Amino acid sequence: MSEGKVPVTVLTGYLGAGKTTLLNRILSEDHGHKFAVIVNEFGEIGIDNDLVVGADEEVFEMNNGCVCCTVRGDLIRIIEGLMKRKGKFDAIIVETTGLADPAPVAQTFFVDADVKDAVKLDAVVTVADARWLQDRLRDAPEAKNQIAFADVILLNKTDLVSEAELAAIEARIRAINPYAALHKTVNCAVALDAVLGRNAFDLERILAIEPGFLEVEEHHGHDDHDHHGHDHHGHEHGHDHHTHETHGPKHYHDEDMQSVALTLEGELDAEKFVPWLNSYIQAEGASILRSKGIVALEGEPQRFVFQGVHMILNGDLQREWKEGEKRVSRIVFIGRNLKRDEIERGFLACAA
Amino acid sequence: MADPITSLTERVTPIEAGAPVTAAAFLGAMPALALGDGSILLGPADSGTRIPAHPDAAILVAALAGKDLASGGDDGRVVLTCADGTTREIAHEKGKWIDALAGRDDGALAWSAGKTVRARDPKGEIKTFSAPSTVRGLSFLPKGYRVAIAHYNGATLWFPNTAAAPETFAWKGSHLDVTASPDGRFLVTSMQENALHGWRLADRKDMRMSGYPAKARSISWTFDGHWLATSGAEAAILWPFKDKDGPMQKTPLELGGRRARVTCVACHPKAPVVAQGYDDGCVLLCRVTDGAEILVRPSAEAAVTALAWDEPGQSLLFGDHAGQAGLLALPA
Numbered sequence: 157m158s159e160g161k162v163p164v165t166v167l168t169g170y171l172g173a174g175k176t177t178l179l180n181r182i183l184s185e186d187h188g189h190k191f192a193v194i195v196n197e198f199g200e201i202g203i204d205n206d207l208v209v210g211a212d213e214e215v216f217e218m219n220n221g222c223v224c225c226t227v228r229g230d231l232i233r234i235i236e237g238l239m240k241r242k243g244k245f246d247a248i249i250v251e252t253t254g255l256a257d258p259a260p261v262a263q264t265f266f267v268d269a270d271v272k273d274a275v276k277l278d279a280v281v282t283v284a285d286a287r288w289l290q291d292r293l294r295d296a297p298e299a300k301n302q303i304a305f306a307d308v309i310l311l312n313k314t315d316l317v318s319e320a321e322l323a324a325i326e327a328r329i330r331a332i333n334p335y336a337a338l339h340k341t342v343n344c345a346v347a348l349d350a351v352l353g354r355n356a357f358d359l360e361r362i363l364a365i366e367p368g369f370l371e372v373e374e375h376h377g378h379d380d381h382d383h384h385g386h387d388h389h390g391h392e393h394g395h396d397h398h399t400h401e402t403h404g405p406k407h408y409h410d411e412d413m414q415s416v417a418l419t420l421e422g423e424l425d426a427e428k429f430v431p432w433l434n435s436y437i438q439a440e441g442a443s444i445l446r447s448k449g450i451v452a453l454e455g456e457p458q459r460f461v462f463q464g465v466h467m468i469l470n471g472d473l474q475r476e477w478k479e480g481e482k483r484v485s486r487i488v489f490i491g492r493n494l495k496r497d498e499i500e501r502g503f504l505a506c507a508a
Numbered sequence: 509m510a511d512p513i514t515s516l517t518e519r520v521t522p523i524e525a526g527a528p529v530t531a532a533a534f535l536g537a538m539p540a541l542a543l544g545d546g547s548i549l550l551g552p553a554d555s556g557t558r559i560p561a562h563p564d565a566a567i568l569v570a571a572l573a574g575k576d577l578a579s580g581g582d583d584g585r586v587v588l589t590c591a592d593g594t595t596r597e598i599a600h601e602k603g604k605w606i607d608a609l610a611g612r613d614d615g616a617l618a619w620s621a622g623k624t625v626r627a628r629d630p631k632g633e634i635k636t637f638s639a640p641s642t643v644r645g646l647s648f649l650p651k652g653y654r655v656a657i658a659h660y661n662g663a664t665l666w667f668p669n670t671a672a673a674p675e676t677f678a679w680k681g682s683h684l685d686v687t688a689s690p691d692g693r694f695l696v697t698s699m700q701e702n703a704l705h706g707w708r709l710a711d712r713k714d715m716r717m718s719g720y721p722a723k724a725r726s727i728s729w730t731f732d733g734h735w736l737a738t739s740g741a742e743a744a745i746l747w748p749f750k751d752k753d754g755p756m757q758k759t760p761l762e763l764g765g766r767r768a769r770v771t772c773v774a775c776h777p778k779a780p781v782v783a784q785g786y787d788d789g790c791v792l793l794c795r796v797t798d799g800a801e802i803l804v805r806p807s808a809e810a811a812v813t814a815l816a817w818d819e820p821g822q823s824l825l826f827g828d829h830a831g832q833a834g835l836l837a838l839p840a
Contacts, residue, residue, distance in 0.1 A: 209582070210603060212622060212642055216660050219681050219701045229660060229682050230642060232700070237582055237605060240528050240544035240566045268700070269722060 161276040164248040165352055166261050169283030170292050170299040171254030174312040178283055178344035178351070179251055187348055192238050192245040194231065196253045207245055209234050213253060215260045218267060224442040224466045225267060226260040232268050239274050247352065248275060255298050258282075258305040259445065259466055265357075266468045279354035282306035282336075283344065287316040289325055293332075293410070300413050303329055304445050304490050306336040307356035315342045332413045333490055335448070359461045359472050416496050417488040418503050424485050426453040426460075429506035433462070434469065436502055441467030443494065449487035452477065454508035515803040516793070520834045524554035529827025531570035532814035533577050535591035539825045539835055540577045541814070542570035548577060548589050552835050561587045561595050569619075573611030574630070578619075580606025586619050598628065610646040610655070618646045618655045618668075627655050627668035635668035640676075645685040650692045658686035658697045663707075665695070677707045679714060685725060689749055690733035698724045704738065704747070708754060715754055717747055721769070726815075728775045728782070735761065735796060737782045739770040744784045744794060763794035764801055774815035774824070783824050785812020791826050791834075804836050 169175040183191060192207040211230045218225040231250065238248070252261060258280050265277040282302045285292070289311075292299035303309065309329060314322055322340070329338065337354075339346050429451065437444065447464040462471030477483055487503060527545035534540065539556075541549040546562035548570075561567070565583035572578070576588040584601040586609070601621035608620045615630040620643035628634045637657070645658035649665065657664045662678040663686050682700035689696070694715075696706040702723055706715035724740030734750040743765035747755040764770070764784050772785035780796035789808030792801050810830035817824055822840070827833035 209605070214642055214660065216682050216700075217680075227700075229700070232682075233607060233642065233644065234605075237566070237568050237607075240530060240568060241582070242528065242544070 161274065162246065162248055163278035163353065163355075164250060164265060164275050165278050165354075166258060166280045167249060167251045167283070168256060168258050168261075168280060168302040168305070169254065169310075170285065170288075170296060170302065172288070173254070173283040173285040174310070174344045175251060175254070175283050177312075178281075178310065178346075179249065181344050181346075182249065182348060182351065185348055189247050189352075190245045192241075192248045194234055194248065194250045196251060207238075207241070209238070211250070213256060222441075222467045224259075225263060225468070227264040227267050228260050231261065231264045232271055235271050235275055247278075255296075257298060257301050259301070262305070262465045263468060266465060266470065277357045278352070279307040279356035280305050281308040281310065281351045283310045283312050284325075284329065286311050286314045286322060286325055286340075290328060293328065300332065300410070301445070303332050303336075304413050304492075306333060307354055308351055309333070309336045309338045310344055310346060310351070311338060311340045312344050313342065314340045328410070331410050332415070334415055334417070335488060335490070357463060357470075359463065359470065359474060412492050413490075414494055415488055415490040416494045416499050418486065418500055420451075420485040420504065420507060421482075422485065423452040423454040423483055423508040424506045425508040426456065429453065430471075432502050432506050433471075436499070437464055437467055437469050440491075440495070444489050444491040446490045447488065449485070451485035451487065452483035516836060516838070517803055517805060519839070520805060520836045521553060523549070523552075523556075523827075523833040523835060525549055525827055525831045525833040526554075527831045528829045529814045529831065529833055530567045531577075531579075532816040532825040532827050532833070533570065533572045534816060534818040534823065534825065535572075535577055535589075536575055537818065538591040539818075539823070540589070540591075541825070541827050541833055542567040542577065542579050543831070546581060546583075548579065549833075550589075550591070550593055557593050559589055559593050559595060561589050568606055569609040571609045571611040571617075573617045574613065574615030576615070578609055578611050578617050580609045580619050582606075584621060586617070588617075599626065599634070608643055608646040608658075610648055612648045616648065616653065618648065620646055620657070623659075625655065625657055625666070627653075627666070629653060629669070637666050637668070637674065639664060644683060645697065647685075647687050649688045650690055656686045656688055656695055658683035663695060663697050677712060679705050679707075681705075684723065685727060687727050687729070687736075689736070690729050693752075694749060694754055696727065696736060698727060698738070698740075702740065704736075706754060715756055717755060717760070720745070726770075726772045726774075728773045730775045730780055730782070730796060731777055732780070735775075735780075737763075737773040737775055737784075739773050739784075742766060742769055744770050744773050744782050746782070746796065761796065763796065763799055764792045766790065766792075768807065772812045772815045772826075774817055777817050777819060777821045779821065783815050783817065783826075785815050785826055785828075787811040789828055789832075791815070791824075793824075805834055808832060 194209045214229045451460045458473040461474045527543040531542040544566045546565040548559040548561045550557045562581035565581040567579045570579040582605045584604045586599040588596045604621035610618045618627040623639045625637045639659045641660040647656045655666045664674045664676045666674040683697040685698040702720040703718035720740040722740045724738040726739035728737045735746040738745045743762035746761040768786040768788040774783045785791045791804040810828040814827040824836040
């Protein structure tokens with residue numbers, strides 16, 4: 157599906173969180189890769205062997221009828237140019253500025269046909285400063301976007317906070333984005349395979365990372381949040397399905413950014429679900445940053461898998477349900493002021 | 509999808525370029541290929557001379573300027589290469605890429621790096637203009653020393669040698685390549701949104717040319733200026749520009765329809781014929797008057813990325829993304 161496409165890792169993180177530290181760590185390690193690095197500022201990066209390109213972070217709106225569809229024009233231009241050097245590098249890293257919204261960066265890799273043919277988005281990696289993240293989540297919407305958007309979060313500078321503070325920050329992150337892989341680091345010390353080669357946008361890979369996908373990490377090691385994984389049964393929707401809800405601890409609930417995860421213990425009617433998903437994403441895509449799901453469609457031996465960035469939705473039938481595997485349907489939306497009841501009602505109404 | 513009437517494949521000399529071909533040109537009679545590995549291959553065969561115009565870099569853009577080939581690389585350098593293989597560095601935009609380049613018969617040259625546009629007149633004097641956003645395309649207008657600049661949300665016309673304020677033509681979106689009609693009446697850009705946008709310069713009337721399944725990144729005027737040939741569809745799309753209203757309310761002509769996308773077009777300098785290359789590597793000559801097709805190269809490994817005619821229109825040079833190229837010599 158994505159053979160021969162060069163993987164792209166997007167590094168985000170608020171000012172001072174440690175993005176450059178991580179970038180230098182990736183580049184200096186002995187990994188045998190040859191990177192093309194797209195940065196906003198030269199200077200702090202000490203690279204000899206890799207190809208470094210300056211970006212302008214020029215965002216523009218596509219005239220494609222998608223109201224929230226913004227892309228990075230400079231990335232399209234740079235990737236077009238890099239393709240003339242094909243074979244000289246095997247991975248691309250895009251470093252964004254601390255104030256950048258990751259959405260236009262990610263959308264660029266799905267909207268532009270030439271970019272899509274040449275490269276594939278591997279993961280959005282966000283570096284967060286353990287000491288200051290709480291403050292930034294209060295006063296900087298960009299910081300919250302970066303956490304919500306991430307596939308991988310490095311909670312960095314953990315040596316500067318107490319264990320209790322760290323637990324509180326982690327819970328705060330989990331309330332916004334329970335699904336990203338989270339690594340607690342000092343000086344961004346992390347194994348490279350934790351940030352590279354994640355295939356976070358690859359539908360095949362969404363299968364492969366099961367069953368962890370769509371399930372909140374259970375091992376936080378703190379007894380102050382015991383609200384995980386409790387089930388709400390018996391929704392009065394006039395049918396006999398019930399859902400499991402999973403969400404972060406209530407006292408860390410973020411006032412405007414959250415996730416909605418729903419599980420239906422059964423199959424969906426494809427004739428209802430696909431149109432509902434499409435229309436809901438089109439209508440609410442401006443506030444839905446990320447979406448993912450693995451669902452069982454009635455009469456379909458294969459699993460339907462989707463992932464989305466705002467209004468850009470990518471879905472496909474994947475491998476067959478295994479024998480004895482429970483045919484359940486799970487979806488998750490991460491976004492701003494999500495209408496949980498509406499999503500739940502719409503989703504449940506698609507039951508077969 | 510009729511079979512080509514005849515074939516010229518036996519008149520093609522294959523050239524092993526060895527790197528993705530950025531551009532093709534003739535320096536007088538000398539075929540020249542600008543390559544992704546930073547070199548320029550001069551000569552009618554792969555035994556030709558390889559000029560390391562941009563060592564350890566990639567040539568991103570190249571254009572004919574007078575009798576020389578101007579190339580711009582991701583090393584930030586603008587280099588002139590002559591038919592005898594001598595090179596001369598014209599500019600070095602340190603730490604930047606040369607994103608766009610345009611040349612003219614008299615040797616005038618314009619290039620851009622980010623928002624900075626520079627124009628160099630035939631005497632070597634350089635003037636600078638700062639565009640409102642990153643520049644994607646440049647071209648010279650047919651009359652006067654004037655440069656068309658494509659950028660976000662429109663295109664700008666700039667007289668490098670006068671203090672006159674640059675004139676901007678606005679249209680929302682990202683404008684990529686830019687060209688002016690040979691009679692100087694129309695300005696046309698290719699856009700991010702699989703469309704062309706045009707302006708009639710006299711009254712700034714907008715023209716929208718859409719319906720492409722892909723970006724139309726290659727554009728070429730027929731020798732008489734009556735048609736603008738474009739890539740981006742499974743045929744070359746030719747928009748009529750003969751009348752005073754240009755292509756408005758008119759249907760474009762389609763040439764060489766195949767189950768492959770046209771990636772490159774080059775109009776013959778003296779006849780109503782379009783050379784067109786496809787994403788499957790095929791190259792055809794198509795006659796504008798009746799749509800007749802002649803095969804130059806059957807489908808190959810990679811998309812055609814460069815096409816150029818020599819001045820008399822006797823030779824056609826082509827190159828592809830896999831580094832394969834060829835030289836067609838038309839029967840005398």
